[in-house]
Amino acid sequence: MFSGNAGSRYLATTLLRVDSAGRAHVLITFARSFLSLELARLMAAGGHRVTVVDSIPIAVSRYSNAVDEFHRVPPPKFEPLEYCQALAKIVADNDIDMVIPVHEETDIIAMLAELFPPECRLFLSDFDLENRLHHKYEFQKLLVELGIPTRKFARVAGPEDAAGLDFDKPFALKRCYSRGSQKVHKVQPGDPLTWLEHDELNPWVAQEWVSGDKYCTYSVCHEGRVYAHATYPVDYAIDGSSCLNFRAVEHPRIQAWVADLVERVGFTGQIGFDFIEDGPDKDLFCIECNPRATSGIMMFSPGDGVDRAFLGTSDPDVEVITPSPDVEKMIGIGMLLYGWRAPSRRGRSMAQFARDFRRSADVITRSGDQKPAIMLPLAYASILRSCAKYRVGLAEGFMHDHEWDGLRISI
Template identity: 55%
Template sequence: MASTERRHVLITFARSFLTLNLARRMAAAGHKVTVVDSMAVGVSRYSNAVSAFHRVSPPKYKPQEYCRELAAIVEREKVDIVIPIHEETDILAMMAGLFPPSCDLFLSPFEVEDTLHNKLKYQQALVDHGISTLEFREISSAEDAVAASEEFTTPFAIKQAYSRGSQKVYKAYPGDDLSYLTYDPTNPWIAQEWLEGDRYCTYSVCRDGEMYAHATYPVSYAIGGSSCLTFEHVDHPGIVDWSRRLVKEFEFTGHLGLDFIDHPDRGLVTIECNPRGTSGIMMFTDEERVDRAFFGENTDLITPPKGRTTMIGAGMALYGWRKSSYPDNTFRKFFAEMRKADDVIASKRDPKPGVMMPIAYAGILRDARRYHVGLDGGFMHDHEWDGRPI
């Protein structure tokens, strides 16, 4: 496949800053970009990089309609590749047979996607593949909760098997009363050892078990210490090798994000895996031609430029100044980071997404009220998948 070939690329979740940045990279390389979303107003819709926008059904609530609508767009507009961004990936993987063979779905078979998405299945898969990981156990009942509280000898995290950064993670201690937990048979809890150490996140573009692009960034400014607001690529050969092994073990195709702890005695362990787009895509520039990685065209691993720091400017303004966003945070540190980092939304060459941000956020706030969730939850609520059959 020639690297100069122009493709028609369809990217989902148009409201996302990830989609906006990927659309810009694709368009800069000469590809035609279409974006879709269930919201009428999303920042990517107004980008110069985007040739067409389509409003579609919400994948969480109308999954079959969503997939059929995307398949119709693909057929009608001769789309070459569909790149899902968020958890609609799982839904598309389940209904991949709806799409014409001529279109490349940038994802893995559903069984692989689900194993990596489900936090319990992922940890068990690491054990099955002989990869060292954190101590964990399933909590599906009040009896399991009592057993976990008795068996752990150190602090541990409690979160649902299908969950994401916008949702609650409880920190528990041996002997704690866990009667506050409620139970969903399709979405159990995982109790997982709470290990301190240097924290890193990754983003990789993979195809057929090979890694074609990769970024590693330490957890710096973040909402509640988990959802990163600033991003700076660092060299960490150990993380690159670890990630490559996982991608090879699962013959994975798609985006891949991993959350790591680098412990001085135990080395690298992953907290969880996100087989979908993550914020690392926002560190690449046009010059790296990361578009090639999505088609498996490059031979050398594509990485972001060293020393470049990017940020979600709106997120930093809302959350970055708070004490919870950075260890020993001060206004001086916060303003220094704001001056150093490039905003992933604002662009002199592509100003409309930034101009439309207030209107886009108004729509997200409306959905947050509708679904009775916070701003971060409202952002992604109708694109989540929690293991329920469709």
Template identity: 60%
Template sequence: MDSGARKHILITFGRSFLTLNLARWLAAAGHRVSTCDSLPITVSRYSNAVSSFHRVSPPKFKPQEYCREVAELVKSEGIDMVIPIHEETDIISMMAGLFPSTCELFLSPFEVEDMLHNKFSYQEALVERGFQTLKFAKIASAEDLPKLDFDTPFAVKQTYSRGSQQVYKVQPGDSLDFLTYDPTNPWIAQEWLEAGDRYCTYSVCRDGEVFAHATYPVSYAIDGNSCLTFEHVDHPEILEWVQRFAKSVNFTGHMGLDFFDHPVRGLYTIECNPRATSGIMMFTRENRVDRAFFGENTDVISPTPGRVTMIGVGMALYGWRKNAKPRNNFRTFWRDFRAAHDVIYDPQDRKPAAMLIPAYAAILTHGYKYKVGLAEAFMHDHEWDGHKI
């Protein structure tokens, strides 16, 4: 593709607020944007930044059909670049051969995507490349339980999982007999850090170089995991860490990392999300993050410091609760709620906010179908848990 030329870009997972915001930034820069999703009603579908919406099969349950349909869209609509948002990234990367060479897939080869997505192989990759890690071990069957030698609290979670799913905090000697085992999705035991500041990052990378980056401390969050508010902070050590790691795996795509900055032991990453994360919503049209997807900028693009954004509907549902933030109370919540910029409402693009109720109704119906709660229903049919196609 010619640098600086107007492109036709297809963004997946149209229900996502990430997709909506990215569509706005790309369209503002002059690109034509289409979106797709397995749900018929999504917030991005009604954005004036989106020229066309396409309904496709659910990638989790019909991965081959999904990839063929997206590949057909690329051909019929003249798509120049596909930017996957959630874990359909892994599925598309597995079936990249279906897509014409004239279209760029904004992702890495499947071997890299899978290595980063899998929480155990990611920790192994860190060790191989000389990055310090928390103590970790794989639990593939009950036979591995007696081999665990943690003398401090540790977390247990599946190697393919995400923030909306269960993480168990375990004390040394606690029984883990409740675990069930999937040969394609084992568990990882990982040292639990109490001290230190928690940060999340979002980076746009091409060929091992970081072109856009955001670092934000964990503040308001659903059960302490899924962030609801976002404010970019300057943390040079984290940026340098991300740049060094992205180069070490020659990564192309979105990369989100969860960090602990321990006051004595330094930086540790808990896990890697080789896909879009909420950090994309911290940028504005003026930041011109669109350039990062094509590698057109020379300096790393970052959001404006001091500007707080929020998922307004999430804050309204969860932000006022005591477990949303340490020492939370309604007065501080209300102050912070009023000061933050909602990622959905945009005076230049009002329809997505107006369509929130029907969009959420579609997600709730989806959750009822699969017997999962609202938070998990949001992404349930776009998850990938290690099953090869």
């Protein structure tokens, strides 16, 4: 069992500095992301000062009225130590009270947490827990240790593991460190796996293929307690996994599952889970965990007071903050680029796509804060340059220099 965040000076146990009005200065990473943009707007709506950072110069969050300052920093994937050193200097020079990482730089910051001033709270868990939740095979092992039902799975680190797989049903094969936009291979029992490329730092995980209704979650947690939570079904999605539209649903079993696991591991930070509800008895299985921000944050509105979930409270009776049940939002540019395609529509007609597109609110466009939408073409041009530099597609290039695939870093 994890002791979670015990003894960590940078977690929720640290008294957060706020001014006399209860406002804090927060730094949000990965400013190119629509998640970061929405988080900046939510924190600013609560009266907090917001600074954002990114490794590219034209990031949509930079142009939001919710943001006070933007800093360009090294790419965390390729210069992790320099990245954290730059963040720590920004924190010290600008009296930052809290750092909220958004993407997989979370692992890197957790690994190098001692670089940061002790009076600044890092909104994450210790590295060992972050890494175990992130690693797809280790997460499944954790579920087994906790007595939580899961489907058959196996680690594939080399040709001998691939040859020894004994699945009698189709199974999914994916990297242990991977993210939603990357390929998940559906493999039939007995299929030759000679095409597999093996990486010592990033092996594969095989999981029994499960069909059913897919759901994703997003939660904000402190020391094993959920303070904000959203559940949303997978409707329109890139490759069936990276959601393009978001509608809040109530799913008490999923919310209870999340609360139980978060409490048992003592998690602090943002976290999301992918679920499949399978069979006539609607058996619930968690496929993977994302111990960082997920798209669910975009379903919250300024009036929901999500900033309170990040700041924390000692009130034992405070209710979990949830989005309005009738909220429907979308990444408009993503729907236009991918949502209309047959794999993303998942059996829906083009007419249904058009109806869903018309009634969903775009997460980029916001009354009184139009600059991010105006700058979107230039922002995507900047990302396309990164795609060309790293020789990857648009979906991969969007996050490529903020991914973490298991490389350990020391000071």
